[in-house]
Amino acid sequence: MNFGNFCITDTLRRYRKDRSGHFAVWFALLGLPLLASASYVIDYNRALDTKADLKGALDAAALAAVSKQNISESERAIYAQDYFNENFAKANEFKLSIDNRSAKKVQLSATGRSPVTIAAALGIKDIVVSEDSSAIVTSENVVCVMTLNPDGRESFSVYSGARFRSPTCAVQVNSNHPEAAYVSSDSSAVAKDFCIVGGGSGSFSPYINTECSPLQDPYINKVAPAAGPCVSLLGANVSVKGPTMTIGNNVVMTPGTYCQNVRVSGKNVRMLPGTYIMKDTEIWMRNGSTLDAESATIVLEGKFARIYVEQGSVFNLSAPKTGPLAGLAIFQNRAVSLNDSNKLPNGSSSISGGSKMSIVGTVYLPTQTIEVYGDSGYDNTSPATAYIGYNVSLGKGANLAVKVDHSTAGLPPILPRSDEGARLVQ
Structure with a gap:
């Protein structure tokens, strides 16, 4: 084609x-x-x-x-x-x-x-x-400050220029109040962890963990020794007037039950090893006094039992290393320390400005507020201390430093342990 x-x-x-x-x-x-x-x-x-x-x-x-x-x-x-x-x-x-x-x-x-x-x-x-x-x-944190108040406001508080430091241990606040813990803007609080059941505000480092559950009181079932006959100290430097026993220089105190208020006003006062039961009485370290106690426990028994450390005093106390009160430096007998209405807190024990206090062991005041205030040089040298109170309050320039090296102190492990937090395993 x-x-x-x-x-x-x-x-x-x-x-x-x-x-x-x-x-x-x-x-x-x-x-x-x-x-x-x-x-x-x-x-x-x-x-x-x-x-x-x-x-x-x-x-x-x-x-x-x-x-x-x-x-x-x-x-x-x-x-x-x-x-x-x-x-x-x-x-x-x-x-x-x-x-x-x-x-x-x-x-x-x-x-x-x-x-x-x-x-x-x-x-x-x-x-x-x-x-x-x-x-x-993870549950490896040692708790060195614990408040037992279940629902109170500012159960743990640091204010008015106070400083709190516990970088190797945790703070546990059992209160479920939205303002259970507080640090004012002119104060500071440093710990390994702040475990707060409720809420809080202020200058915490690290910031508070509010996803915690309450921790059980580790000593709720601990039984204090029974009170015995009242101790009567004799000597030229011991005076008794009414309900108060005043202790002067160079006095050696013996273990037992003290039925009168004890005022330590002298220097070089010493407690022998043992248990000292303050039966509905106060023990008061006055300005300028010095009290040393090794392997001793002070037991507060009764709704009026208190301990006070005044400005200018020095108080050094180390707990027993063995025995039923091992590791307990100050122990409140909860069973006989409630007031008639059982309203808590039913009092406070305090450390005043300018005092120096070193405690090796646990301070256990489950119905009282532990107060530290006024430029107190408190526990800067103690290797192992814990504070368990109904409330804990630091104010007016207080300086509280806490450590928990129980091995160095020769004490049983500090209780309780807290929830450190969480970590991934996969």
Whole structure:
């Protein structure tokens, strides 16, 4: 067939011999797989980003849930789910499994699918993404200050230029009040941890942990020795007037039950090792006095029993290393120290400005407020001390430094232990 100078037969013959256009044909045939492969790399990287976000959300939810100690297991599961939903943008596309929801360990896992684009044309529908996380509560903190007030405001307070320092131990505040702990702007409080059942405000370092549960009083079942016959100290430097016994220079006190208020006004006063029961009486270190007591426990018994350390006095007390009161320097007999109405606190024991007091062991005043105020150089040298009171208050320039090296002190381990926090284990 010939159309003028155009011959169809010749044209077909030349086309069969021509190879220059076959690349386009092959490219057309291979283009879709190549494009799908390239897009799958992008899809896979997107899935890796989703996996990283998923891991972060699971870790955060596990830590938050196990730190929430004051809720039931079912509530903890709901809390973990809500926390996960709030912190993972694709939460509705993933199934969260709560494999462990106990107060000691929370274990979470989640599975979902990351979509693909052009790769779907090759039968690849999506990419499975899964992750898991576990967090546990660590309970290795030694508590060196503990307040037992269950619902009071400012159960632990530091104000008016006071300073509190316990970098190796924790503060436990059992009050569930929204303002259970307070540090004023001109004061400071430093501890390994501040575990507050309720809430608080102020200059805490680190900031308070408000996800804590109350700790049980470690000495609630401790029984104090029974009171015996009243001690009568004799000597030229001991005077008795009415209900008060005044102790002057160089007096050696003996263990036993003291039924009169004790005023230590002299220097070089010493307590022999043993138990000193203050039966409904006060023991008062007056200005300029010095009292040293080694391997001794002062027991406050009765609703009027108190201990006061005045400005300018020096009081050094170390607890017994063995025996029923081992580690206890000052012990209040809770059973016989409540007032008629059982309203708490029912009094306070205090350290005044300018006094120097070193206590090795635990001060246990479960129904009283422990007060430290007025430029007190308090416990800067003691290797191991703990304070357990109904409330604890530092004010007016007080300076309280606390350490808990019981091994150096030769005492039993300081109690109690607190929830340090949470850490990831997976």
